Amino acid sequence: MIRLEELTKVFETPSGPVVAADKVSMEVPTGEICVLLGPSGCGKTTVLKMVNRLVSPTSGKIFIDGKDTSTLNDVELRRSIGYVIQQIGLFPNMTIEENICVVPRLLGWEKAKARARAAELLDLVGLDAKLYLNRYPKELSGGQQQRVGVIRALAADPPVMLMDEPFGAIDPINREVIQDEFLKMQSEIKKTIMFVSHDIDEAVKMGDKVAIFRAGKIEQYDSPDKVLAHPANAFIADFVGADRTLKRLRLVTVEAVSDPAWPAVSRHASIRDALMAMRERKADVAIMLDADQRPTGYLSEEMAEGASGVARDVARPLPATVPARADLRAVVSEMFAHDVMWLTCVDDNGRFAGVVTQAVVTAVLGETYRRQGMAAQ
Amino acid sequence: MSMSAGTATPVGAPRRGWVLPVAMLALGLLIGLSGIVGQIALYWDDIVYLSQEHVVLVASSGGAAILVGVPVGILLSRPSMQRVAETVMQIFNIGTTIPTLAVLALSMTLLGIGFAPAFFGLFVASLLPIVRNTYAGLLAVPGHYKEAAHGMGMTPVQILTRVELPNALYVIFSGIRTALAINVGTTPLAFLIGGGGLGALIFTGIDLMDTGMLLAGAIPTAALAVLVDFLMGQAQLRLIPRGVNPLR
Ligand SMILES: Nc1ncnc2c1ncn2[C@@H]1O[C@H](COP(=O)(O)OP(=O)(O)O)[C@@H](O)[C@H]1O
Ligand SMILES: [Mg+2]
Numbered sequence: 001m002i003r004l005e006e007l008t009k010v011f012e013t014p015s016g017p018v019v020a021a022d023k024v025s026m027e028v029p030t031g032e033i034c035v036l037l038g039p040s041g042c043g044k045t046t047v048l049k050m051v052n053r054l055v056s057p058t059s060g061k062i063f064i065d066g067k068d069t070s071t072l073n074d075v076e077l078r079r080s081i082g083y084v085i086q087q088i089g090l091f092p093n094m095t096i097e098e099n100i101c102v103v104p105r106l107l108g109w110e111k112a113k114a115r116a117r118a119a120e121l122l123d124l125v126g127l128d129a130k131l132y133l134n135r136y137p138k139e140l141s142g143g144q145q146q147r148v149g150v151i152r153a154l155a156a157d158p159p160v161m162l163m164d165e166p167f168g169a170i171d172p173i174n175r176e177v178i179q180d181e182f183l184k185m186q187s188e189i190k191k192t193i194m195f196v197s198h199d200i201d202e203a204v205k206m207g208d209k210v211a212i213f214r215a216g217k218i219e220q221y222d223s224p225d226k227v228l229a230h231p232a233n234a235f236i237a238d239f240v241g242a243d244r245t246l247k248r249l250r251l252v253t254v255e256a257v258s259d260p261a262w263p264a265v266s267r268h269a270s271i272r273d274a275l276m277a278m279r280e281r282k283a284d285v286a287i288m289l290d291a292d293q294r295p296t297g298y299l300s301e302e303m304a305e306g307a308s309g310v311a312r313d314v315a316r317p318l319p320a321t322v323p324a325r326a327d328l329r330a331v332v333s334e335m336f337a338h339d340v341m342w343l344t345c346v347d348d349n350g351r352f353a354g355v356v357t358q359a360v361v362t363a364v365l366g367e368t369y370r371r372q373g374m375a376a377q
Numbered sequence: 378m379s380m381s382a383g384t385a386t387p388v389g390a391p392r393r394g395w396v397l398p399v400a401m402l403a404l405g406l407l408i409g410l411s412g413i414v415g416q417i418a419l420y421w422d423d424i425v426y427l428s429q430e431h432v433v434l435v436a437s438s439g440g441a442a443i444l445v446g447v448p449v450g451i452l453l454s455r456p457s458m459q460r461v462a463e464t465v466m467q468i469f470n471i472g473t474t475i476p477t478l479a480v481l482a483l484s485m486t487l488l489g490i491g492f493a494p495a496f497f498g499l500f501v502a503s504l505l506p507i508v509r510n511t512y513a514g515l516l517a518v519p520g521h522y523k524e525a526a527h528g529m530g531m532t533p534v535q536i537l538t539r540v541e542l543p544n545a546l547y548v549i550f551s552g553i554r555t556a557l558a559i560n561v562g563t564t565p566l567a568f569l570i571g572g573g574g575l576g577a578l579i580f581t582g583i584d585l586m587d588t589g590m591l592l593a594g595a596i597p598t599a600a601l602a603v604l605v606d607f608l609m610g611q612a613q614l615r616l617i618p619r620g621v622n623p624l625r
Contacts, residue, residue, distance in 0.1 A: 054528055079530030089525025093543035093621045103529050136620035153529075162528075 002028040002051065002160060002192055007060035009046050009216075020046040022216035023060070028209070030065075030159075031190035035203040038213035039239070044196040047213075048162050051194060052081045064160055079103055082153030082161035082191070086168045088145050090137040096122070096148055097133040103156040114155075121151035125181060143174045150182065154189070164196045179205060200240050204228060204247060212236050225251050245365055249328040257364055258324065258345045258354035264289050267296070267312040274311050275304045283355075287344055288315045293351040295321060295344045321346050324353040328364065331356055397603050405596075416589025417596070423578060428597050431574035434492075434567055435601070438499035439560045443553055446504045450511020450549070451537070466512060469505050477502045477563040485570040495572025502563055503556040510552025514545030546617045554609040561602045565594070 009021040020043040028034040036044040049055040051062055053074045062069045069077055090099050100121060101114040109117075119129035125147040137145055146167065153161055167175045167182075183206065186193070197203050203210045204224035211221045220232040228244045228251070231237035241247065263277035263286040274286045278301055286304075288297040288311045297315035307314050319338040322331055324345045334343055335358060345353040453462040477498075484498035518541050526536045542549075568576025578594025581587070619625045 049528075052528055054524070075530050075532055077530075078528055083525070083528035085521060085525055085528070087519075087521035087525075089521045091522060091526070091540055091544075091620075093540070093546075093618045095620070102526075102531075106530055106535075138620060 001030045001063075001065055002034075002194060003063040004047070004051075005061040005063070007047065007050060007062065008058050009043075009050060009055060010058045019216050021050070021057075024216070024218055026211055026218060026221055028192055028194060030192050032208040033186065033193040033195055033206055035195045035197050035207035035210045036213060037197055037200065037203040037207075037210050037239075040198060042213040043216040044198075044213055045164055046216075048164055048194055048196055051160075051162055052078050052083060054078075079106055079156065080158050080160070082156075082158045082163075084149050084153045084161070084163040084166040086165040088149040088169070090145055090149060090152070092137050095134050095136055096140070099137065099148060100152045100155050102152065103158075107156055109156075117155060121154060122148075124185060125151055143170055143178060146170055146178060147181075154191075159192060161191045161193045163193060165198070166195070167202070168197075168199075175202075182206075201247065201250075204251060212239065246329070246332075248365060249332055249361075252328045252364055253324070254322055254326050254328065254331055254345050254356055255324040255353070257328070257360050258356040259360070260354035262287065262355035264295070264352055265299075265311050266291075267310065267315075269311045271299070271304050271307050271309055271311060271314060274299050275301065278304070285342065285355075286311075287318075287352060287355065288312070289352050295346065295352045298344070318344055320344075322356070323348070328356075328361055332361060335361075397599075401599060401603065413589060413592065417593045420578060420590060420593035424575075424593055424597060427573065427575045427577055427594070428601075431564055431576075431598070431601070434495060434499060434564050434572060434574050435557075435560055435605070438496050439503055439557050441496075441500050442503035442507055442556055442560070445500075446507030446552075446556070447511050447549065449504075450508045451515065451542075453508070453512045454515035454541075462512065466509065469509060472501075473505045473509075477559060478566055478569075481563070481566055481570055490571035492572055494570050495567035495574075498570070499560055499563055499567065503560040506552045506556040506559065507549075508552075510555075511545070511549050514548030514552070515541050517548065518544045543618060544621055547613070547621060547623060550609070550613045550617065554606065554613065557605050557609060558602070561598075561605050565598055 004024050004026050007021055007024040008019070011018040011020055022043075024043075024047055026034070036047060038044055046055055050057045051064075051069070053069065057070075064081075090096075091102075094102075097115060097118045100118040101109075101111075104114040104117060105111075115133070118133060122129040122132055127144060127147065132140070132144075132148075137148070140148065146169070150163075150166060153163075167178050170178060179202065195206055197206070204227070207224050209221065210224050210227050212219045212227065214235055220227060220236050222230075222232075225248060227236065228240055228248045231240055231244070237244070261281070263274070263281050263283050265274045265277060265286050265288055267288055267290060278284065278286050285298050285300045287295050288299060290296050295318055297311075297317050299311055299315050303314045303316070319340050320334045321344045322334055324347050331343055335341070341359075342355050342357040344355055347353045452458060453465055480502050481495070481498040484494040484501070488494035488497055522540050522544065523536055526540045531539065564574055565576035565579055567574050568580055575594040575598045578590050579598070580594075582589075582591030582594060614622070614624050617624075
């Protein structure tokens with residue numbers, strides 16, 4: 001856990017003092033990612049650098065796992081904290097192996113052990129160790145360098161990581177990929193992470209919590225959904241953008257809102273049975289599944305009404321399906337693209353996993369508002 | 378070379394490549410054909426003796442310039458020296474514009490004649506490019522390398538030796554290469570202030586209009602220049618890590 005207490009930094013500059021951080025107090029729980037978010041120059045980097053003492057605080061305290069960091073040796077403290085910067089900062093004179101092994105070697109690890117660790121980490125981000133250990137940074141693509149920058153910070157397995165716009169220099173498409181990779185990794189390694197970003201989309205995606213800064217002060221420290229649903233003031237509402245409600249769509253997965261008990265029938269089920277199932281659930285369509293439980297078509301009440309025979313005879317092909325792991329943004333996008341009010345969800349194996357409706361999506365977006373409203377009463 | 382930092386501009390290494398060796402070969406053939414080899418051979422003992430003097434002068438003054446210049450350049454590049462460094466580099470830059478013959482003359486007025494003033498003059502003339510390139514090369518190392526190193530828990534000495542110096546090495550080597558070229562080119566003048574060396578044959582040869590004597594001094598001098606530059610080129614190619622070596 002990282003705890004900041006009334007952390008303040010005043011830079012003395014020729015044009016007068018600059019307050020870069022103003023009584024910042026916050027807590028990052030163990031194993032969570034906290035994103036420091038805000039416009040350029042609001043003090044995010046300064047706060048981050050006070051944690052590993054690249055900048056010494058004017059006043060205030062920092063505790064890591066309960067220990068006051070000002071009582072620790074600066075160099076040892078830094079070796080125990082992973083640090084990733086936007087420019088990546090891989091040393092061009094060192095091979096990838098040497099780069100990854102910097103901190104382990106500083107800590108006195110055996111060369112063989114450090115090398116094995118480097119290989120293991122390269123594997124973790126999908127880079128073939130045999131191919132890359134002996135390369136130089138300039139022989140890697142930007143995205144590969146960024147991955148190495150991240151695993152270099154993880155090399156000595158530090159419990160705490162500081163990341164200053166780590167994916168800022170990568171093109172948008174690769175950035176999404178690396179963000180996803182990193183989140184997947186984090187779900188296993190569970191580091192306590194402070195992550196600086198100026199991009200609201202990145203913040204709500206990466207953060208368990210988001211701290212929004214303005215002129216050295218924290219304006220709001222909340223979960224991404226809270227920040228989007230209930231901006232604490234006009235500045236934050238403006239910063240997160242007019243489309244903040246749409247942004248919340250990304251925070252919810254299809255799985256979380258789809259109805260797995262939606263009526264589904266086999267191809268050989270009688271139309272009568274299909275109609276009964278629909279009426280029972282007050283649903284106006286039923287999904288038709290093949291023998292492997294894969295959705296292959298649908299029947300609506302209208303189509304079934306008055307018809308006889310089996311489902312297969314009247315069913316129509318499905319307009320589209322969505323993976324259960326997708327977020328609601330993908331759902332809305334598909335709904336608009338196909339002009340439909342509902343979509344079938346499938347699991348990783350393509351099997352039926354439920355149905356998500358537009359009504360449900362709207363309800364989810366309204367939910368936190370309503371919850372908030374009830375609490376206020 | 379477009380790298381520059383404040384008033385300090387590193388000097389590029391001369392790249393003569395193959396032109397000089399071929400020219401020398403042609404010259405050698407010409408001389409051989411004109412039957413002058415015999416005349417030069419008359420001075421064999423002098424050539425051997427004076428060459429030794431010459432090489433000692435080059436090696437000692439050049440070596441001393443490296444041993445002093447690199448640490449001074451490092452010292453000046455430290456952030457705490459920032460203010461002083463700018464002034465010092467300005468003085469050094471003015472110093473570079475003084476012709477090397479004048480440097481030797483000034484050295485003589487200071488130290489008299491003999492080995493000492495020759496050594497000192499050559500040392501000073503070679504010092505400037507080394508200090509200048511070491512300083513500029515270190516300042517040109519991008520700040521984010523230093524920041525990353527610092528943030529990962531390297532000590533200032535570790536940052537210098539593992540990150541800054543390796544990344545400045547190419548520029549530092551270029552400075553040394555230039556310095557040695559200046560040194561080798563100036564050493565024949567050492568004779569004028571009693572420093573000995575192959576200049577003795579060259580200048581006496583000029584005075585006596587003795588072509589054999591003149592060439593007996595000039596050819597080894599030229600050969601030494603080519604050799605030193607070749608060795609420096611090889612060192613630059615081989616000693617600098619592949620990741621930061623534009624030659625590889
Ligand atoms: N070393 C420094 N000296 C003087 N002022 C600084 C220094 N570092 C940062 N600042 C100032 O502090 C403020 C916050 O900077 P920074 O923390 O880098 O912001 P951010 O990372 O949010 O863009 C800015 O006004 C910046 O100019
Ligand atoms: Mg910043």
